[in-house]
Amino acid sequence: MADKTPHVQLRVVVPGPVGSSDARRSFTVLERLMTLLGQIEAAEIGSSESTWGIEKLELGSVRLTLTPNRLAENASADLMADLVKWTIEGFSETEERETLPRRWTSAAVETGVQLSKCLGMLESDGMTLELLADGRPQQQVVVTRRSADNLRKALNRKRTSIGSVIGKLESITLHGTFKAGLWTGTGAHRVEVLFTRDQQAAVQSALGKRVEVSGLLVRDARDRAISVKMRQIEPLRDQDAPLTDIVGADPELTGGLEAAEHLRRMYDAS
Template sequence: MFSQFAEAVAVYRDRSTRNSRLDRAVLEEIGEMMAPVARGRVRQATITVDDVLLSVSSTTSAERFDLALSPETNLSGTVSGFVDVINVHREPLFYLYPSEGPRITCRFDRTYLDEARLALRQYCRVHGLLTFTDSSPYPLRVDVERIEVPPESSAQRTLRSFVGSVPDLTGGMEAVEYLQRLRDAED
């Protein structure tokens, strides 16, 4: 991770991502770290990693750094996973952790806040506009249109909850006798 950060600093310093092996999220994080300088809130930011020095001041940051990231494609779709970390400060979002692939940032309208809270720490299905990059088969983010949270009854079922759910299963036989007959039955 440290070497990836050092490479990201060099990429930002050289204003080029053409030969970069960096993940889009790492490059965006470096850009966000430098945003206060670009907005004029901070006069200068300096990062030193190993022998790489990145110094950006409010006068030199007038040139916009174009990350030259791979183009994005948007498709309507659905993705499933565990919902974790709801953040409602600037832009409401939560992270979805699918069974396969990296976490997905899910941006949502504040009207979905109650649904997002219900989905927290649950495996659920998120519908919306999925954003992909050419470099990954997994969505980068989702603009949420709907959240499907599993019903309480099926999400919370335990083995004990099945006791008595099929009262006439044995046909009046004792459980031991019924199981012995099942075991001795021919296929």
């Protein structure tokens, strides 16, 4: 039976009048595009060993048609089509608003920033990506410098809530600001614990132990805890529950106050 899987191609256009295309910029953009595809692939199957072959190349504006060539052991033609689709969909989102594409890892986001900052703000100075199936256009996006700006803004966005974080308290600083370093069990991620002089003894006694710190929690755009302004600290046994949000789990954390009022009072006291 004949294979009916569509022939997947990625058409890339980096613009420039005949004879004036910036070779260094074009190669940099293409190299970062290949890196981005590999990073998204690695997030899906654990490796980025698939390669892409050049089917067509035109100069002036660099017009390049790529197709999957040697696939990684766990890869498939469908996955390669998905990689292109997720790349195009991701840039379609970042061209419109401040967001982090769902399928993009942190490394892929950084590559997306580095790629798109090489491009102009106008679509005429952007990069066109187009998914082809059996030579027929399926999806397209024009990537500009706007994507770099929107990705950066999304990365810098932070969210504050009442919550808790669990990990091992392994460092403490008492010079200037009172703060400690808490390493979570998920990916060895460090969270900064901010505390007051009155809380110093409790923090020092917990040094080297697995603890749960609750208070005013700041998370990054990926919803990872960055810091916590401590309200209380509690030593834990190894079998105790993993990272959890306190709101709804511990009614006493807010002292009976509504969350918004509790947050306001914590800010006022800082």
